[in-house]
Amino acid sequence: MSRPKAVIIGMMGAGKTRVGREIAQILSLPFADADIDIEREVGMKIPAYFDKFGEPEFRKVESRLICEKLTSFDGIFSLGGGAPMTPATQEALAAYIADGGRVVYLMADPAEAMERANRGGGRPMLNGDANARWKKLFKERDPVFRQVANVHVHTRGLTPQGAAKKVIDMVNERAVHVTGTAIDPYDVAIGEGVMNHLVDVLGDKPVRIALIHTQSVQRHSDRARALLRQGGYEVSDIVIPDAEAGKTIEVANGIWQRLGNEGFTRSDAVVGLGGGAATDLAGFVAATWMRGVRYVNCPTSLLAMVDASTGGKTGINTPQGKNLVGSFYTPAGVLADMKSLATLPNDIFIEGLGEVAKSGFIMDAEILSILESHAAELKAFDGTTFLGTPLEDVVAELIERTVTVKAYHVSSDLKEKGLREFLNYGHTLGHAIEKLEHFHWRHGNAVAVGMVYAAELSHLMGYIDADLVDYHRSLLSSLGLPTSWNNGSFDDVLALMHRDKKARGNELRFVVLDRVGHVIHLDNPPADAVREAFERITR
Numbered sequence: 001m002s003r004p005k006a007v008i009i010g011m012m013g014a015g016k017t018r019v020g021r022e023i024a025q026i027l028s029l030p031f032a033d034a035d036i037d038i039e040r041e042v043g044m045k046i047p048a049y050f051d052k053f054g055e056p057e058f059r060k061v062e063s064r065l066i067c068e069k070l071t072s073f074d075g076i077f078s079l080g081g082g083a084p085m086t087p088a089t090q091e092a093l094a095a096y097i098a099d100g101g102r103v104v105y106l107m108a109d110p111a112e113a114m115e116r117a118n119r120g121g122g123r124p125m126l127n128g129d130a131n132a133r134w135k136k137l138f139k140e141r142d143p144v145f146r147q148v149a150n151v152h153v154h155t156r157g158l159t160p161q162g163a164a165k166k167v168i169d170m171v172n173e174r175a176v177h178v179t180g181t182a183i184d185p186y187d188v189a190i191g192e193g194v195m196n197h198l199v200d201v202l203g204d205k206p207v208r209i210a211l212i213h214t215q216s217v218q219r220h221s222d223r224a225r226a227l228l229r230q231g232g233y234e235v236s237d238i239v240i241p242d243a244e245a246g247k248t249i250e251v252a253n254g255i256w257q258r259l260g261n262e263g264f265t266r267s268d269a270v271v272g273l274g275g276g277a278a279t280d281l282a283g284f285v286a287a288t289w290m291r292g293v294r295y296v297n298c299p300t301s302l303l304a305m306v307d308a309s310t311g312g313k314t315g316i317n318t319p320q321g322k323n324l325v326g327s328f329y330t331p332a333g334v335l336a337d338m339k340s341l342a343t344l345p346n347d348i349f350i351e352g353l354g355e356v357a358k359s360g361f362i363m364d365a366e367i368l369s370i371l372e373s374h375a376a377e378l379k380a381f382d383g384t385t386f387l388g389t390p391l392e393d394v395v396a397e398l399i400e401r402t403v404t405v406k407a408y409h410v411s412s413d414l415k416e417k418g419l420r421e422f423l424n425y426g427h428t429l430g431h432a433i434e435k436l437e438h439f440h441w442r443h444g445n446a447v448a449v450g451m452v453y454a455a456e457l458s459h460l461m462g463y464i465d466a467d468l469v470d471y472h473r474s475l476l477s478s479l480g481l482p483t484s485w486n487n488g489s490f491d492d493v494l495a496l497m498h499r500d501k502k503a504r505g506n507e508l509r510f511v512v513l514d515r516v517g518h519v520i521h522l523d524n525p526p527a528d529a530v531r532e533a534f535e536r537i538t539r
């Protein structure tokens with residue numbers, strides 16, 4: 001079955017046909033325009049068809065033709081302005097995206113688009129006061145287009161060739177579209193240079209941007225700040241303490257004070273740049289300032305790319321435990337720029353593999369195969385020589401797959417009522433270890449030990465065999481991750497596991513495997529199994 005390389009949607013006058021043709025030419029692919037195909041099929045011009053049969057009939061023909069083409073045409077396919085408003089077309093586009101397709105929303109400057117739309121003439125939807133009609137349609141269609149497309153390309157000031165090149169770059173990037181109940185859809189873009197989309201993702205509403213980052217990623221924050229200033233924003237550069245020391249109420253309070261003093265309003269925005277601790281804190285500030293402002297994450301560690309920056313869990317630690325205060329608040333976009341990994345130390349890269357392996361264990365067994373096949377190279381990761389090597393593509397695929405697992409769990413359960421809890425595999429013990437180690441143990445390392453613990457518990461409960469427990473140990477240690485911990489008492493661990501967010505009342509709740517790629521809840525397991533599994537990870 002063929003499918004288009006890209007489908008272009010946008011308002012009348014956005015340049016869908018012109019830019020679409022350019023893209024097709026650059027890529028040596030065929031180009032199709034739905035409006036031209038319709039005219040060919042019905043044997044008359046669209047305005048005449050509208051006059052004779054009316055819009056509903058036109059939409060039926062249009063939708064049928066688009067649905068056919070989405071599974072039979074392998075070029076660049078441009079749709080008519082109103083096409084994505086038809087529910088059947090929306091469903092077909094969603095299926096196309098689910099199959100890896102790229103629906104590109106060409107976002108032209110409204111004045112330029114109106115001018116072009118008027119110039120062309122012959123548009124039945126613009127009869128009467130054309131500009132007023134265009135604006136009205138824009139108001140109706142823009143939110144739908146944003147929802148329907150998984151690639152948003154701003155073209156203001158670009159020539160058709162420039163816009164075509166931008167679309168090609170964005171279509172060739174890896175991206176995971178996060179959508180679902182209670183989520184304003186957004187993309188996680190993965191690739192070298194994706195940070196360049198920062199201004200596009202923030203949009204033109206914010207005047208001020210709080211760029212929140214740690215000192216350790218200064219090289220990347222300098223780049224972000226330059227991009228933001230070029231984009232015309234006033235940038236407040238906010239440096240926070242490194243790692244978990246940044247995830248505190250005192251740090252958040254300091255930032256709230258700055259935002260207040262610097263006149264941040266509800267239409268201003270936050271950019272979180274750094275490891276997971278920085279993006280958790282930045283998201284928390286964005287969620288709480290004026291009860292919520294737009295934010296974009298630029299994760300710079302592997303762990304932040306695959307996990308922390310996506311999904312909308314934001315938060316801080318308290319003396320009582322990890323991530324106990326926070327909110328579910330989704331970003332407007334995530335830019336996982338592979339260039340950031342060039343400065344990432346080896347041990348912090350390896351830590352990130354803990355959450356990657358977790359996603360393999362709970363859902364995508366292909367992740368485990370990739371980890372197995374490349375364990376030695378991954379373990380030897382060296383950021384300074386990494387870019388441009390075959391390993392970069394392996395890592396990009398691991399990021400895309402892991403984010404896809406996360407997006408799946410988050411899409412129907414943003415607020416973690418059930419399904420999302422599966423992402424917490426290994427975290428019940430993991431968080432307890434982090435706390436007892438005063439956060440000197442890295443999160444991904446603690447989760448690795450936590451997964452071995454959960455596997456032992458599952459085995460003791462009869463869900464999995466000893467081989468699968470051994471496989472946890474051998475895979476994780478081949479990547480350089482720890483599989484045991486022996487620096488605290490069972491009673492302390494148990495007390496902390498009772499404070500885990502999955503616990504209910506006095507009952508412990510765990511996430512355990514019943515086979516590779518499949519997880520279940522384990523509620524209130526017998527006390528002796530909980531203790532015995534702990535004994536087994538201390539050896």
Ligand SMILES: NC(=O)c1ccc[n+]([C@@H]2O[C@H](COP(=O)([O-])OP(=O)(O)OC[C@H]3O[C@@H](n4cnc5c(N)ncnc54)[C@H](O)[C@@H]3O)[C@@H](O)[C@H]2O)c1
Pocket residue numbers: 214216217242243244247274275276277278280300301302303304307308309310311312313314323340341342343344345348351352442443444
């Ligand atoms: N919100 C979520 O869903 C979620 C998911 C997973 C983890 N987390 C949180 O994320 C945190 C762990 O994230 P982490 O592992 O990234 O730790 P981290 O944020 O502490 O970063 C680790 C260290 O690496 C440095 N660093 C990051 N990127 C770098 C780069 N490119 N070059 C040089 N140094 C760099 C950081 O400054 C820090 O010193 C924990 O607080 C965890 O609770 C949140």
Ligand SMILES: O=C(O)C(=O)C[C@@H](O)[C@H](O)[C@H](O)COP(=O)(O)O
Pocket residue numbers: 307311313322323355416420421423424427501
């Ligand atoms: O997104 C989720 O949901 C997760 O559980 C992902 C975890 O990998 C992540 O470590 C998260 O921060 C844990 O959240 P918490 O609610 O257990 O604090």
